Amino acid sequence: MAAEIRTANELRKAFTGFFEQRGHTKVESASLIPHDPTILFTVAGMVPFKPYFVGDEVAPYKRAVSVQKCARAGGKHNDLDDVGRTKRHCVFFEMLGNFSFGDYFKTDAIPWSWELVTEVFGFDGDQLWITVHESDDEAEQIWHDQVGVPMNRIQRLGDADNFWQMGETGPCGPCSEIHIDRGPSFGPDGGPLNDPKGDRFLEFWNLVFMQFNQDKDGSRTALPKPSIDTGAGLERILALKQGKDSIWETDVLFPLIEQAQSATSTKYLIGDYEDKSSFSLRVLAEHARSATMLVNDGVFPSNEGRGYVLRRIFRRAVRHAYLLGTDKLVMPKLVETAVEIMQEAHPTLKTNKDFILGVLTKEEESFRQTLKNGLNLLENEFSAIKTSKKKSTLSGKSAFVLHDTYGFPLELTQEIAGERNINVDITEFETEMHAQRTRAKAARKGAASADETLAQYRQLLDTHGQTKFVGYESDSCTAKVLSLVALDDSSVEVFLDVTPFYAESGGQVGDRGTIRCPSGEIKVTDTVFALPGLRKHIGVLSGEIVAGVEVTATIDVNLRNSTRKNHTATHILHYALRKVLGDHVKQAGSLVSAERLRFDFSHYAPLSNVEIEQIERIANAQVLTNSDVKNYETSKEKATQAGAIAFFGDKYGDMVRVLEAGDSIELCGGTHAAATGDIGLIKIVEEGSIGSNLRRIEAVTGQNAVDYVISTARTIQKLNELLDTNSAALVESMSRKIAEVKELNDELKSLRSAAARGRAAEFVSKNKGGVVVQRVDGLSPSDLRELALAIRASKEIKAVVLGGVTSTGGVALVAATGAGVSTPAGDLISQAAKMVGGGGGGKGDIATAGGKNAAALDEALLAAAQASSKIV
């Protein structure tokens, strides 16, 4: 009997300790961001081990135990809106699990789970019920004969409850679950079979027996080496151990509820699932913890992918804080509490704390701004409704626009509308929402294609194995053509048994070069992975090459060398970025070509010029050391010990390739320079945003960097010559020049208007009954207008019409009317404008017009004079 378990930390230790004693390797929790591209988050304890179960990789250990961070939100099971309503649902949770990779099976797994539950956890065996799959006699027998559970507490359930499948195909098998009877006050007797909702008979342990392989045709074959995957929710067991009715009162969540209470001055009612405020507090507690854990693993709030899911989770929480009437920021305090609760089990929280706080504080601020803007728009809608026919209904369309375009949640729209006795047309809203979904799905469908070629590739891989890559050591080799497929008239896909061509991965572009034999040649334009391990050369064939012949494969060495420099420089830049900006900088993508390198990374603000300069200094200092670049294979453990950081999104087997360039140590399978000095020079040429919290830098190296510096210097030299200055004084000289131009412009403007005013007196004196109509050539349209305004300024003038040929050869007309004249100024010149072949007008007491036909100007002015005389 182990020590009494009181806290989450004690539970985690007791659990892993139990299985470590039984030969299991303790595996640290993997990131919430999975390597598996088909899922958004790590959703179960087995996710990190999936390659071992599927057989893609060989497990480095036969038995493992873990406490895995998990998150479930978005994706297929979109139950985000339910979190907080129930006693047990969370976005973030931890899963206890023990695993066997083709090692022990039911006869060990079942008794161990019983021993753990009764002796370590201390549950009363008489209160436990077991369910097995209806076909699984073996499991039932073990539970009964070996463990001693009476038959009346073992029940059989169907596929829906007790059968597990990874996907359409692949490993699958029956499950067995352990339930605890919480007593008559929670519902009627009769075991889990009689309690589908699990109110009284609470399921807390699930054992999956992976013993079959599901084929495409629906048949199942037995796996030669069956495996075990178990899972139990930490929070659930904690609630049971701590004698609480729900997970909300356990020590991993209740401190957050207490913090939420004080931050919002709201009272929490334990066990009340009807009370709206208590619901909001639970949402705040849960989402604060989830968001904290997600940011800790490198998820950033953004408008796509998992970042978007995080944003939705987080904003849902802020929305509830808002509903509770809090207008101060609440999340920073909750995040601090979450860090405090979780940091012992997840130590990276300590080092990342300031960063997490920064990201989430900023996110709350920005969302509160969104809410404020939305509120204004909503007010406008309300006042529009008052004057409309339907006085008491806000259209679903409006509610949708508010939500879709401005991010104002429907729930808040309804809440606020409700306060004013206004309905929201939900049906219409749903219709709009549905249309939006359909659009997005239709767009997605276009992208899916061609499974057939994939099957061909797989067959190639099955018969010949992986393509041997010799490109680290040599630029050329002889090889055998395994397959050659013509794509269209000229381009072909070629597969070799061995190749020096690097296939695009880790951001590095594929090699180019030639594949030739006596009878023909292929100019290779790109090399990619058709499947993991299978390298595909794409190129143009001249002459004849067929499958089976021997060829010489040679890469374009110049291109490869430039690419090498850029790739090594990418690592050094990554190092420098982390040094200057912080360890939260994570690679989000990269492109390494011969010409330049592009590096996308997570960061929350634009880089300042000073920061870019620092980065360049640090990076180039690494270049100047001219230290040897080491590129070697080693075990994963040794690499991590050396402090290597893994590139995001890459998948690594047990043996990994490590790259050491200067002080940068990373896992990387690319091709690299021999020494940092080979890079020559790293120059950042661009920095920008590619989405919220995502930045991109572009840089050049080697000859390209030299070219860049020379051309920049040339530009500066030219400027120096133009301004007759030198580089040191250029900036000052230029700013002085700009100020001067501005000053001169202002002066010119005031002189012009003074001149116009001066001439105005002359024109005023020529007025006939308060009307001035004159031709003035050589002025710009705006000067002409200025003049007209100056003339009109005299009290006796009632109307002015000026016309003239402008300096650019067009005709300009302007009309202005004095105070007390009701005829619009435009009327005075509308006809004249037509006569000069233009149009025009204006409104009120000043109008301008123009045309092209200068010959008709005098005639046009006569017409204008006539129009003007009518109004006086």
Add this chain to the structure above:
RNA sequence: GGGGCUGUAGCUCAGUUGGCAGAGCGGUACGUUCGCAAUGUACAGGCCAGGGGUUCAAUUCCCCUCAGCUCCA
């Protein structure tokens, strides 16, 4: 990946059948009354995001680019 919205003074934003740009706050200067605050007057501050097109004329209409916001996948 697919939609929607926005970009105007240091900040928050106005600006309709296209006619040379405004408000409030902030800033500066000079006053007034006085409680390190209020208030009056004046002034400065704009390639109306950038580039093309239509037009006699584009902040306004059309196209493209860039940036930001937002929803869906």
